[in-house]
Amino acid sequence: MTELTEDHWITMVPGIRRRTVAAGVQMMQMVVVLDAGSHLSEHQHPHEQITHMLRGRLRLTVASVSHELVAGQSLCIPGGTLHAADALEDTLVIDTFSPPREDLLAQDRIE
Helix, strand or coil, X not given: CEECCCCCCEEEECCEEEEEEEECCCXXXXXXXXXXXXXXXXXXXXXXXXXXXXXXXXXXXXXXEEEEEECCCEEEECXXXXXXXXXXXXXXXXXXXXXXXXXXXXXXXXX
């Protein structure tokens, strides 16, 4: 298990940055800060993802269905499913992936 405690933020796209907080054999977690108006384009990955809202308001479009989430709500995104995100206001989320996103962990080691 890897625990990352330093304040290591990576910009995903303008207005969206992430920091891995823990990674194990079967899952990983990261904190994501999304500035109001930011957009994460539609994408997919084989990993199952749970997004949990800590604050703000986020529109997640999953398989062409829009879900508006607020603090305290969560949404599970099945692996291999197209999804996108739009921050309707300044937003903070925790994303959990299973299995771990090796691509993101490799990026953590480089940056």
